[in-house]
Structure formats: C-alpha cells, structure tokens
Amino acid sequence: MTQTMGGIDIPPVPDGARGPQVPPSGYLVEEIAGGVYWITDGGYQCAFVVGEDEVIAIDAPPSLGGLVTRAIRDVTSKPITHVVYSHYHGDHIGATDQFPADAVRIGQEETRTLLKELDDPARRLPTVTFKDSHRIEVGGQILELHYKGNNHAPGNSFIHLPRQRILMLVDVIYPGWVPFANIAMSKHIPGFMAHHDHALAFDFDTMITGHLTRLGTREDVATQREYMHDIRDAARHALELTPATRDRARDTVGLDHIYTYFKTMYDAASAQAAQPVIEKWAGRLGGVETFAVNHTFIMYQSLRLDLNVRPHVVFFPPTDGSGDHDHEH
Ligand SMILES: [Zn+2]
Numbered sequence: 001m002t003q004t005m006g007g008i009d010i011p012p013v014p015d016g017a018r019g020p021q022v023p024p025s026g027y028l029v030e031e032i033a034g035g036v037y038w039i040t041d042g043g044y045q046c047a048f049v050v051g052e053d054e055v056i057a058i059d060a061p062p063s064l065g066g067l068v069t070r071a072i073r074d075v076t077s078k079p080i081t082h083v084v085y086s087h088y089h090g091d092h093i094g095a096t097d098q099f100p101a102d103a104v105r106i107g108q109e110e111t112r113t114l115l116k117e118l119d120d121p122a123r124r125l126p127t128v129t130f131k132d133s134h135r136i137e138v139g140g141q142i143l144e145l146h147y148k149g150n151n152h153a154p155g156n157s158f159i160h161l162p163r164q165r166i167l168m169l170v171d172v173i174y175p176g177w178v179p180f181a182n183i184a185m186s187k188h189i190p191g192f193m194a195h196h197d198h199a200l201a202f203d204f205d206t207m208i209t210g211h212l213t214r215l216g217t218r219e220d221v222a223t224q225r226e227y228m229h230d231i232r233d234a235a236r237h238a239l240e241l242t243p244a245t246r247d248r249a250r251d252t253v254g255l256d257h258i259y260t261y262f263k264t265m266y267d268a269a270s271a272q273a274a275q276p277v278i279e280k281w282a283g284r285l286g287g288v289e290t291f292a293v294n295h296t297f298i299m300y301q302s303l304r305l306d307l308n309v310r311p312h313v314v315f316f317p318p319t320d321g322s323g324d325h326d327h328e329h
Contacts, residue, residue: 175217
C-alpha cells in the first residue's frame, strides 16, 4: 500500500529491495569470500581485498568517509598498499585521501584524464593506468580490471576477482531497485545498456554495485536488463505518441514560451508511455513508481540524440496543410 507522509506518496518497498541492517556505528563490513570484503552504510558500497602482507582498497565514498579505514582496521592491521578507482566520481572516490599517499593508485586512462582536469587534492591521480585491461597480482590475490567503453561515466571499469567469483561495477546495476534518476546519471546511455551484457559475460556469483542496500547476483543483472529494455520500448512508444502530445501541448500552452511547450509535449508522452512499465514492475523493483517516467524521458532523448531513431520529433509542423515533413518521402 502506498503511504502518504508530509504530502508525499511513498510506494511500498519490495522485499528484494531490502538489505542487511547497518549497525549504529554507521557501517557494516562483511567478508564475501576469500579475503574480499564489502563495506556499506546502507546506501553506498566500497570494498577491500586482504593479501598476505597488504590490503588493496577499492573506492572510498565520502558518505562513509573515515569509516572505511575503521572497517578495514576491524579486519586487519596490514598496510593499505594499493588503491583501485572504479571511476572518477567524487561520491565514490572522494575520500580516498584517507589512504597512504605512497599507495599505488590504479585507474583507467579516462579516469586519470578527468581527474587531472578536475584537479581535486582529495582524489590523487592514478599512478598506474590502463586502456582496456590490467591485472593486479598482489599477496596471493588477483584483481582483473576491464574497461568496455563509456557507460555511466568515461573510465568506469569492471573489477573482477576470478577466484572468488566476485564482480564489482559501480553505478550501473541497482540490486532490487531501478537505476537512480536520469538512468543512473549516465554519460552514455547506449554504453550503459550494453554493460548489462558485458557484466553477464563475466564469471561471477556476487556483485558489488556501489549502491544501494545489498550485494547483487547474476539474476539482478538479468532483471535490470529486462527492466531497461522495457524502458527502451516505452521510449520508442513515447516517440510515436509525440505528434499527438505535441498537438495537445500547442492547444494547451501555445508556442510562445518554447520550453513550456516542449516540456508539456515531452512530459505527456513520457508519462503515458511509462505506464505499462510501472504496472509490470511495481512490487518487483523498488522505485519504479519514482523514476520510470524520468527513465523513459532520458531514454527517449537518447534514442533521438544517440541513435537518430524514427519517427523524428517535428517541433513545428507546417500549418499550410502539407503535414509532417518526416512522413513524406
Ligand atoms: Zn558515478
């Protein structure tokens, strides 16, 4: 049942969207397998790997801040000698300055380029970079880094621990939930879509996703893949609905305030096209009621901008009776 609090509707949270309880300390640290640990505050996730004489840290979100080192010290007193960056975003690596300055820092080339440009002392530049892949073999542990092209962000990479059958990919998969707003704030939607298939091509059982409430599985990737394909179908439908919503927008708000006209047209097409997706996924994925219309809008723009999908949106059709120019050939 949808609750209303403070005038805001709150849809039910599906059971599969819940994760482990975070203790009052503000963090949970747990071994997944073979010396690989995840740390969470209930919304963000990072990880570390314990080798024979050292620790390899992966990300440190400011949301957890110094609790990352505290969590590592709950487990081991071995020195942190390596730091791996999933991608350049401050909300995932913005607290990596808590690790020793002389630790080896590893990130994809694009990550280094962006960090250099952004010049943030809290995000030191990677000392080791790679283009397509890089293997870290330290203290009896193996981490394989792979970059499969732009997705949520340029440089956002897979971190695979083949022995433990663990895959880390941040800000792409949201176990139990739909992706965050604007399709996970992705810089490249076609690459974001392709990363579901890239993820499933790895050999793994458990996934560290950077968010939200729990760890992921292969099934979570397949489920989100299906949801995102439904969003793509909805966005195609929104393109088809646009001539009708355009005409309604023109009749309702006129053409003079051009942004109000565009927004009225887009919002109506996205809302109508997203309805079947909301009906299908409500109760299965958390947040579908919150973000499906937004996802449909973002995908609809990606279909236009990235893929040049037909029918083209004609903003100002001729009014002399010759009809939409898109339809005449
Ligand atoms: Zn990010």
